[in-house]
Amino acid sequence: MTNADWGTLSDHAIGAAGIIYFLALLSHLIEWSMLRQPKGAAVTERSTERVGQLVGSGGGAPVAEPPREDEPSERRTREEKVAFWGRLGILLTILAAVVHFVGLFARGMAADPNRVPWGNMYEFTITGSFIVIVMYLALYKKFRLDWMSPLVVGFVVTMLMVAMLVLHEAVAPLTDALSSYWLVIHVISAAIATGAFTLGGITSIVYLVKLRAERKAAAADGAELTGWLARVPGLEALDRVSYRVHAFAFPVWTFAVLISGPIWAHQAWSRYWNWDPKEVWAFITWVVYACYLHARATAGWKGRNAAILALLGLATLWFNFIGINYFNSSSQHSYAEPGVHVTAPHQAPLGSVTVTR
Amino acid sequence: MSDENKGPQRRPAESGARSVKAGELDLRELARWTWRQLCSMRTAIVLLLLLALAAVPGSVIPQSGVNAQGVTQWKQAHPKLTPLYERLDLFSVYGSPWFAAVYLLLTISLVGCIVPRLFVYFRAFRAQPPAAPANLGRLPAQTSYDSEQTPEEVLAHARQVLGRRHRLRKVGDGDTVDYVAAERGQLREAGNLIFHLSVLIVLAGFAMGSLFGYQGGVIVVDGTTFTNNLTQYDDFNPGGLFHTSQMNPFCFTIDKYADQWLTSGPRAGMATKFKADVGYQDDCGKGPTKKYDLEVNHPLDIGSTEVFLIGHGYAPVITVRDGQGHVAYTGPTVFLPQDGTFLSYGVVKAPAAKPSEIGLDGVFYPTYAAVHGNPMTVFPNDLNPRLALFAYTGNLGLDSGAPQSVYVLDKAHATQLKQPNGMPLRLDLKPGQTMRLPGGLGSVKFDGVKKWVRVQISQTPGTHIVLGGVVLGLIGLCGSLFIRPRRIWVRARRRPAGDSDGGQGDTMERTVVEVAVLDRSGNSEIAEILDGLVESLRGPTKGQKKGTP
Numbered sequence: 001m002t003n004a005d006w007g008t009l010s011d012h013a014i015g016a017a018g019i020i021y022f023l024a025l026l027s028h029l030i031e032w033s034m035l036r037q038p039k040g041a042a043v044t045e046r047s048t049e050r051v052g053q054l055v056g057s058g059g060g061a062p063v064a065e066p067p068r069e070d071e072p073s074e075r076r077t078r079e080e081k082v083a084f085w086g087r088l089g090i091l092l093t094i095l096a097a098v099v100h101f102v103g104l105f106a107r108g109m110a111a112d113p114n115r116v117p118w119g120n121m122y123e124f125t126i127t128g129s130f131i132v133i134v135m136y137l138a139l140y141k142k143f144r145l146d147w148m149s150p151l152v153v154g155f156v157v158t159m160l161m162v163a164m165l166v167l168h169e170a171v172a173p174l175t176d177a178l179s180s181y182w183l184v185i186h187v188i189s190a191a192i193a194t195g196a197f198t199l200g201g202i203t204s205i206v207y208l209v210k211l212r213a214e215r216k217a218a219a220a221d222g223a224e225l226t227g228w229l230a231r232v233p234g235l236e237a238l239d240r241v242s243y244r245v246h247a248f249a250f251p252v253w254t255f256a257v258l259i260s261g262p263i264w265a266h267q268a269w270s271r272y273w274n275w276d277p278k279e280v281w282a283f284i285t286w287v288v289y290a291c292y293l294h295a296r297a298t299a300g301w302k303g304r305n306a307a308i309l310a311l312l313g314l315a316t317l318w319f320n321f322i323g324i325n326y327f328n329s330s331s332q333h334s335y336a337e338p339g340v341h342v343t344a345p346h347q348a349p350l351g352s353v354t355v356t357r
Numbered sequence: 358m359s360d361e362n363k364g365p366q367r368r369p370a371e372s373g374a375r376s377v378k379a380g381e382l383d384l385r386e387l388a389r390w391t392w393r394q395l396c397s398m399r400t401a402i403v404l405l406l407l408l409a410l411a412a413v414p415g416s417v418i419p420q421s422g423v424n425a426q427g428v429t430q431w432k433q434a435h436p437k438l439t440p441l442y443e444r445l446d447l448f449s450v451y452g453s454p455w456f457a458a459v460y461l462l463l464t465i466s467l468v469g470c471i472v473p474r475l476f477v478y479f480r481a482f483r484a485q486p487p488a489a490p491a492n493l494g495r496l497p498a499q500t501s502y503d504s505e506q507t508p509e510e511v512l513a514h515a516r517q518v519l520g521r522r523h524r525l526r527k528v529g530d531g532d533t534v535d536y537v538a539a540e541r542g543q544l545r546e547a548g549n550l551i552f553h554l555s556v557l558i559v560l561a562g563f564a565m566g567s568l569f570g571y572q573g574g575v576i577v578v579d580g581t582t583f584t585n586n587l588t589q590y591d592d593f594n595p596g597g598l599f600h601t602s603q604m605n606p607f608c609f610t611i612d613k614y615a616d617q618w619l620t621s622g623p624r625a626g627m628a629t630k631f632k633a634d635v636g637y638q639d640d641c642g643k644g645p646t647k648k649y650d651l652e653v654n655h656p657l658d659i660g661s662t663e664v665f666l667i668g669h670g671y672a673p674v675i676t677v678r679d680g681q682g683h684v685a686y687t688g689p690t691v692f693l694p695q696d697g698t699f700l701s702y703g704v705v706k707a708p709a710a711k712p713s714e715i716g717l718d719g720v721f722y723p724t725y726a727a728v729h730g731n732p733m734t735v736f737p738n739d740l741n742p743r744l745a746l747f748a749y750t751g752n753l754g755l756d757s758g759a760p761q762s763v764y765v766l767d768k769a770h771a772t773q774l775k776q777p778n779g780m781p782l783r784l785d786l787k788p789g790q791t792m793r794l795p796g797g798l799g800s801v802k803f804d805g806v807k808k809w810v811r812v813q814i815s816q817t818p819g820t821h822i823v824l825g826g827v828v829l830g831l832i833g834l835c836g837s838l839f840i841r842p843r844r845i846w847v848r849a850r851r852r853p854a855g856d857s858d859g860g861q862g863d864t865m866e867r868t869v870v871e872v873a874v875l876d877r878s879g880n881s882e883i884a885e886i887l888d889g890l891v892e893s894l895r896g897p898t899k900g901q902k903k904g905t906p
């Protein structure tokens with residue numbers, strides 16, 4: 001296959017993955033909408049476990065029993081339907097992830113010389129969203145993430161759409177400064193951390209939503225939560241899942257931003273830390289998440305405040321990725337202006353030569 | 358660790374309440390109160406947020422250390438705000454006193470928080486796991502079951518099961534206890550302490566680099582030699598405590614510089630490979646000459662100095678003869694690229710020319726083409742080089758003694774040379790071409806093109822300290838985040854016959870086993886841990902479980 005073929009294959013695969021994710025999203029939305037029906041609360045508790053088990057065991061062909069007249073079996077049928085749509089969603093997500101991976105792989109093969117697919121915003125976005133999905137699938141069973149499916153899949157569909165419609169760029173080799181194995185390590189770890197922080201952030205959002213709903217419900221004379229929120233784990237469990245995902249992401253981010261990044265920066269332009277805007281924001285993100293971890297260990301800050309800090313961290317993380325790349329071309333990391341790493345001053349400055357990088 | 362964390366938080370509140378009592382508030386009390394406030398976890402959170410916030414302006418406003426040119430442009434665009442910004446150090450945020458204040462406060466808070474914990478930890482490390490509370494049933498995570506074994510058997514088995522991954526509380530000879538106390542995960546706190554201490558190490562290493570190090574930049578033309586000497590640098594940024602005696606006495610020559618360019622595809626015109634073959638001597642003039650391929654991402658270490666390839670450009674070789682036919686100027690002249698197309702700007706000054714000084718300025722086109730009649734460069738590599746220079750004569754201001762940049766021509770007192778029709782004279786030269794200047798002033802020859810590289814030369818003491826500190830910190834952090842400290846107690850007591858609440862009326866003596874787990878990190882799935890524990894205590898086969906009361 002020629003490079004151009006690989007490039008086309010990649011584009012098609014990413015497009016196809018987007019469509020399959022979308023189908024998965026639909027399936028999860030149907031699943032959720034079925035939960036919204038009255039009397040649902042009791043049913044949903046059980047169906048949650050079921051989905052978990054079925055998917056955990058690899059998921060066979062979905063079996064829906066024919067509907068019967070009597071009451072209990074009608075209930076069970078709905079339960080099964082919910083489980084069916086949930087399972088279908090997961091299967092579609094797995095399928096999409098495989099196609100997604102093909103897209104990434106082909107992207108790397110399309111470049112000459114072959115390389116890792118994260119030379120620009122488009123590639124970083126498709127890689128990053130892939131990592132979000134992989135982390136979600138990997139942690140699905142361990143943390144019982146079934147309640148998270150529509151949010152994660154919806155997020156990834158959005159990311160892929162933005163990537164394809166707004167960010168798409170033809171394949172190109174990396175600038176010299178970008179081809180370093182430290183960069184590969186740096187970007188892999190940054191992307192993994194970003195994926196995990198995103199999952200953690202989604203959990204924190206759900207935590208805050210559920211907290212509000214519970215407070216409201218309590219104010220309205222202890223009415224029980226219904227619909228999908230009833231299906232979401234309890235607040236404490238959410239808080240714990242969120243912590244554990246963040247606790248995984250934080251050291252990875254530390255490694256990406258404070259070890260591999262500086263080592264690469266040192267090799268590429270002599271300073272391991274230069275307070276370049278991208279570095280500054282990576283540092284800010286790091287500090288905010290350190291804050292989150294402190295908050296988690298402080299009585300009175302657990303829960304709500306910690307969740308807010310986690311979201312603040314996520315906001316800085318995404319701002320760094322989106323905002324700095326677009327609004328600040330003086331950053332050494334700017335993808336917007338390839339080759340800025342190795343250029344001399346744009347204009348002859350007065351006095352002496354200074355470097356614009 | 359939540360039990361320990363409550364301490365520091367409660368204390369400030371207590372002393373705060375005490376300080377309200379009038380008269381008792383002497384200076385020492387106030388100092389102690391302030392110190393406790395500063396070292397509280399809440400303060401740490403606030404200071405961390407403050408640090409994050411303080412870092413923001415530096416990413417929005419151009420910083421002189423990163424983007425000096427941006428600073429100049431910003432100042433030109435905002436003349437009114439500039440004095441205020443300068444007073445607030447907003448162009449060098451990360452070296453400013455107020456930024457330092459935030460991180461110094463944080464450092465003090467960190468020391469105040471960590472040092473006491475260090476002592477506590479050392480003491481706790483030697484201590485035995487604590488004895489079982491009198492009533493295990495009060496603990497939040499506990500269960501109990503009946504066993505047919507004797508309490509001694511149960512406890513012996515529990516010791517065996519727990520002993521694999523826990524520290525067990527010793528039982529003195531002759532003591533009889535009805536429980537096993539076990540603990541694990543003490544290293545979590547060690548990890549936490551190591552992490553926080555390594556923050557200090559990193560700060561120290563970072564400070565060393567910025568105080569004792571330096572950064573310098575210089576443009577070296579292909580084929581020429583650089584001697585490591587302060588006067589040779591184009592720009593030089595020493596740290597506050599830098600001394601020139603630190604500089605290594607090396608020199609190096611760029612033997613050959615080559616780059617590769619993409620000629621097709623969407624990124625055509627992008628350089629893909631830069632390489633400078635360098636010959637260097639550790640001690641200039643002495644010793645053997647060593648070879649090195651200087652490349653991007655592949656710096657050269659000479660002694661404690663590092664040399665980085667960070668830029669490149671063109672140096673047209675230009676010769677100026679004056680009206681008397683003497684060479685007034687000759688050599689490769691560094692032209693500075695204006696943008697990614699490598700359209701480059703440069704200046705020639707020939708003050709010694711007779712009868713009158715000659716100055717040239719203009720642009721260099723690496724690959725010249727006239728597109729719709731407009732001269733431009735269509736490719737950054739030098740495939741069709743062309744010079745377009747304007748010429749000046751008269752006083753170039755070099756005698757005034759004021760320092761001048763080699764990249765700027767002072768035209769204040771000079772006259773531009775014109776064509777007969779009154780238009781400015783432009784010398785368009787291909788390599789090898791010569792053009793005469795009007796009025797018998799002389800001639801200009803474009804001999805050929807050389808390339809130059811820009812190298813960054815720096816000493817950064819403390820780099821290894823920083824790296825070691827960060828790696829140590831990461832190890833500590835992982836320990837702190839992933840080790841889950843836990844205490845477990847197993848108590849076994851004989852229950853008198855017939856006192857079973859199973860209601861089966863059995864007459865056998867039974868043993869009641871109580872198991873309790875205290876999760877000290879508060880982040881584990883404690884019910885699962887308890888279930889797993891009970892399962893391994895009872896063995897795979899033994900009787901039925903009894904529910905949690």
Ligand code: HEM
Nearest residue numbers: 290293297358396397398401463466467470549556837838
């Ligand atoms: C340079 C600033 C600091 C950074 C980057 C930082 C970072 C961290 C991180 C990432 C953790 C999480 C470890 C864990 O969850 O076990 C942590 C825990 C902790 N930090 Fe800091 N910290 C800083 C300053 C401080 C200060 C000033 C204090 C003192 C008030 C402090 C006290 C603590 C304590 C007591 C814990 C343990 C929490 C626990 O038991 O889980 N830290 N810190």
